Amino acid sequence: MKRFGWIAAALVFPAAVMAGGGHGMPLDKAGIDISDTASLQRGAQLFVDNCLSCHSAKYMRYNRIGQDLGWTDEEVKQRLIKGEAKVGETMVSAMPADYAKTAFNGAVPPDLSLTARSRGADWLYTYLRSFYVDPARPTGANNLLFKDVGMPNVFWREQGVVMPVTHEVAHEGGAKEIVVDALRLEQPGTLKPEEFDAMIRDLVGFMVYMGEPAQLKRLGLGPWVLGFLVLFFVIAYLLKKEYWRDVK
Known part of the structure; x- marks a missing residue:
């Protein structure tokens, strides 16, 4: 009964699992907070531990991450290298x-430096949470958002065993197609669904930062720029009043 309770309670991919193959599939909101340094630090370690074994991020330097996320060079060596x-x-x-x-059958895993900029945070967040078991695939996994993807589900231990809920569609000529309607958590992983989502959010947040590291400084300068513009407006208004005071 406990197992079936997990199955019923863990439809962790609600409306975002509609169209088979991911075409027109709505994306879940990642809710990334690029100013959350602790989240970016966790995401950096997740990226190194789970992504860097296959993918590169050749436009990102380790020491730049340390400078932006508040780590010394020694801490960078211990945590990331x-x-x-x-x-x-x-x-x-x-x-x-x-x-x-x-x-990977002739395909080199792509560099991930700019993936968040090209795909978007919501796409990455949905994609990494949309893997399911598919024995027909070479890796044993498929993805709702990216049908027949060559990447395995590297987070299956944390996520658990996710099975597709399908139905069969008959086409003209007798051809049949299996369409995935939803995903069902068949066996829980090491993390609860909400904990798994939080982990993926940390990883995606780091990838968003990695796509444009300067945004941290830019966002920090924003309030100062706005403050300067307000001050400049006040000064310009007072100068205007002074200049036109004696003009009739």
Whole structure:
């Protein structure tokens, strides 16, 4: 009964699991707070631990992350750097390109430096939470938002075993198609659904930061710029009044 309770309570992908293959699929709101430094720090470690083994982020340097997220070079080495990489180097995948081509049927996993800018935070957040078990795929997993994706579900331990809820559609000529209607959490993972969502939000937040690191400083300067404009407006208004005071 406990298992079925989890199944009933854990339809963790509600309206966002409609169209089979992900075409026209509504995106869940990521709710990223780029000013949450603690979240970005957690996301950076998630990225290094789970993404950097296959993907690169060649436009991002380790020491830049440390400067922006409040880590010393020594803390960056301890938290983010695996192997012999230097703190001033860019984030390069640990997987050689030749091996990646073999492992992923000729396709090298893409660089993720600018993925959040090209895809958007909501797309990434929905995508990473939309994997399900598909024995027909080479990796054993498929994705509602990105049908027949070559990437495995690297977070299956935390997420749990997610199964598709499907129905069969008959087309003209007798062809049949299996359409995924929803996803069902068949077996819980190490994290509760809300904890898993929070983890993915941290990861996506870091990728949003990585796509435009300067936005942290830009957002910090925003209030000062607005304050200057307000002050300048007041001064300009007073000058205008003084200039036109004796003009009739």
